[in-house]
Amino acid sequence: xxxxxxxxxxxxxxxxxxxxxxxxxxxxxxxxxxxxxxxxxxxxxxxxxxxxxxxxxxxxxxxxxxxxxxxxxxxxxxxxxxxxxxxxxxxxxxxxxxxxxxxxxxxxxxxxxxxxxxxxxxxxxxxxxxxxxxxxxxxxxxxxxxxxxxxxxxxxxxxxxxxxxxxxxxxxxxxxxxxxxxxxxxxxxxx
Amino acid sequence: xxxxxxxxxxxxxxxxxxxxxxxxxxxxxxxxxxxxxxxxxxxxxxxxxxxxxxxxxxxxxxxxxxxxxxxxxxxxxxxxxxxxxxxxxxxxxxxxxxxxxxxxxxxxxxxxxxxxxxxxxxxxxxxxxxxxxxxxxxxxxxxxxxxxxxxxxxxxxxxxxxxxxxxxxxxxxxxxxxxxxxxxxxxxxxxxxxxxxxxxxxxxxxxxxxxxxxxxxxxxxxxxxx
Numbered sequence: 001x002x003x004x005x006x007x008x009x010x011x012x013x014x015x016x017x018x019x020x021x022x023x024x025x026x027x028x029x030x031x032x033x034x035x036x037x038x039x040x041x042x043x044x045x046x047x048x049x050x051x052x053x054x055x056x057x058x059x060x061x062x063x064x065x066x067x068x069x070x071x072x073x074x075x076x077x078x079x080x081x082x083x084x085x086x087x088x089x090x091x092x093x094x095x096x097x098x099x100x101x102x103x104x105x106x107x108x109x110x111x112x113x114x115x116x117x118x119x120x121x122x123x124x125x126x127x128x129x130x131x132x133x134x135x136x137x138x139x140x141x142x143x144x145x146x147x148x149x150x151x152x153x154x155x156x157x158x159x160x161x162x163x164x165x166x167x168x169x170x171x172x173x174x175x176x177x178x179x180x181x182x183x184x185x186x187x188x189x190x191x
Numbered sequence: 192x193x194x195x196x197x198x199x200x201x202x203x204x205x206x207x208x209x210x211x212x213x214x215x216x217x218x219x220x221x222x223x224x225x226x227x228x229x230x231x232x233x234x235x236x237x238x239x240x241x242x243x244x245x246x247x248x249x250x251x252x253x254x255x256x257x258x259x260x261x262x263x264x265x266x267x268x269x270x271x272x273x274x275x276x277x278x279x280x281x282x283x284x285x286x287x288x289x290x291x292x293x294x295x296x297x298x299x300x301x302x303x304x305x306x307x308x309x310x311x312x313x314x315x316x317x318x319x320x321x322x323x324x325x326x327x328x329x330x331x332x333x334x335x336x337x338x339x340x341x342x343x344x345x346x347x348x349x350x351x352x353x354x355x356x357x358x359x360x361x362x363x364x365x366x367x368x369x370x371x372x373x374x375x376x377x378x379x380x381x382x383x384x385x386x387x388x389x390x391x392x393x394x395x396x397x398x399x400x401x402x403x404x405x406x407x408x409x410x411x412x413x414x415x416x417x
Contacts, residue, residue: 014214014285014310022315060299061283061308106303107296129292131299170315171292 002027002181003050004036007057007087009064011038019057022170023085026177027054032185039071047074052081052184054177055088057168060106060131062087069094081161081184083177086132089155089164096157098140103151105130111153111167115145119163119179120154128153128167135166192308193218195253195272195281197298200241202332202351202379203287203313203371206325208248209386210312211285219251219279220244221271226258237335237380237409240391247387247414251279269301276305283308289316290373318370322356331383331390335407337400339376341366344400347407348393351379380409389414 004024008015016036024034037046039055047053058065065071065087075082075095084092090100112125123146135151138144142164146154155164161184169176196208198220211217222241245252253275257267275281284302288295288311295311302309313321325332332351337343341362349355362368368376383390395411 012214014211014312017210017312017316018310018314025315025317059308059310060303061306104303106299108292131296133303 001033001035001049001051003046003053004034005042005053005055005088006036006038007055007062007065007091008038008059009062011041015059015062018059019085023054023056023177026170026174027181030178030181032181039065040068042071042074044074047078047080050080052083052181053078054180055082055084055091057086057088057131060133063134065091066094066100075162078162079160081180082163083180084162084164085170086166086168089136089166090132090134092157092162092164093136093140093142093155096141096162098142099137100134101137102133103135104133105148105150105166109148109150109167111146111148113146113154115143115154115156117145117156118183119176120145126173128169128173129171130167132166136164192216192282193280194283194285194308194310195219195221195275195279196285197287198222198241198244199287200238200244200380201287201335202325202330202381203289203373205244205287205381205384206321206328206330207285207287207310207312209328209384211310212386217250217285218281219253219275220248221253221275221284222255223264223268223271224254224256225264226256237407240380240409240412243391243412243414244381244387247389247391248384249388253278265297265301268298269305272301272305272307276307281307283310285310285312287311287313289313289318289321289371290369318373319360322351322359322370325351326353326356329383329385330381332379332381333407334377335380335409336378337376337403337405338378339366339368339374340403342377342403342405344398344405346377347398347400347405348396380407383417387417390417391415
């Protein structure tokens with residue numbers, strides 16, 4: 001089972017349809033069961049049942065999740081594969097020693113892969129859909145795998161199977177989610 | 192949260208409106224009345240009847256004319272959103288965008304500069320399930336314009352019902368249309384929605400069609416009880 005965590009400001013918000021449901025479709029299409037859960041309702045039993053976790057994005061104006069870092073402290077302990085999308089990457093950056101700075105990208109942006117990784121191997125550069133007003137600083141305990149001309153686009157924890165992507169892979173880059181799931185399930189990526 | 196729904200009169204904006212009503216407070220509809228039938232942003236067939244839809248839904252309408260010229264029409268959209276914020280104190284905007292990054296990104300940018308939330312509840316939805324849900328929820332929708340092969344004149348004014356969806360699925364497989372018409376292959380007009388207090392009855396209409404391009408122009412319509 002793949003756990004999809006909704007980071008929107010409240011459970012059952014309109015943001016769920018836009019940022020969680022499209023990811024759930026891709027995950028189900030790849031043959032996995034999905035359980036969506038709001039970040040304030042996440043429990044240890046749910047985490048223990050998951051094979052991997054995806055932290056989904058939020059509407060541009062929705063940054064309420066940043067005021068509740070305690071809700072994400074489990075990331076420090078977990079050995080599960082985790083993919084953070086946009087807001088999810090912002091959470092991962094702040095939990096692992098980074099800070100956020102204002103940086104707005106809305107629309108299609110060129111992403112250049114600069115690091116070696118089983119998920120992004122051979123990707124070179126690709127066009128991706130962005131919708132964010134914040135970006136991660138480079139001072140963090142994470143490896144930078146890709147950049148745009150404005151900010152860091154992909155990070156990976158050096159010792160955990162935790163990834164963050166600033167772009168929205170559910171729009172025109174389903175392959176990122178597919179490869180993350182394949183690599184997670186097959187153990188190609190491991191701590 | 193007080194929301195304004197960008198409304199073209201078509202199925203996507205009014206279905207998004209219903210979704211928004213289920214979760215938040217919809218306080219107005221917002222319509223851009225484009226004089227350009229080739230507008231990049233705003234669909235045009237029968238947009239002049241959005242006031243009747245607003246009346247049917249008992250929602251106030253913020254209406255803004257636009258020449259519909261590329262990029263300049265975005266200034267008109269900005270003006271409409273500013274007006275909706277001043278008149279109806281909206282916190283955010285809802286659109287019916289499904290796949291169009293061109294449209295969604297432009298609305299997002301304007302909302303961002305105005306400090307408004309922006310929601311696209313149909314974004315990357317499963318198009319088949321969406322059309323099924325549209326029909327199941329009791330929306331009455333007609334085809335108000337066709338703009339691509341293989342749509343013939345008979346589609347103009349045709350109800351978007353289960354039989355139409357079967358045909359649209361065949362067109363998708365054979366001609367590569369998007370099932371919901373998001374690629375501009377066809378446009379729709381909503382005559383009734385679950386949240387309408389009255390439904391729209393067409394009194395007079397005419398069709399205009401040439402070479403896979405046609406409009407169903409409603410020249411007379413009224414509200415009747417449901």
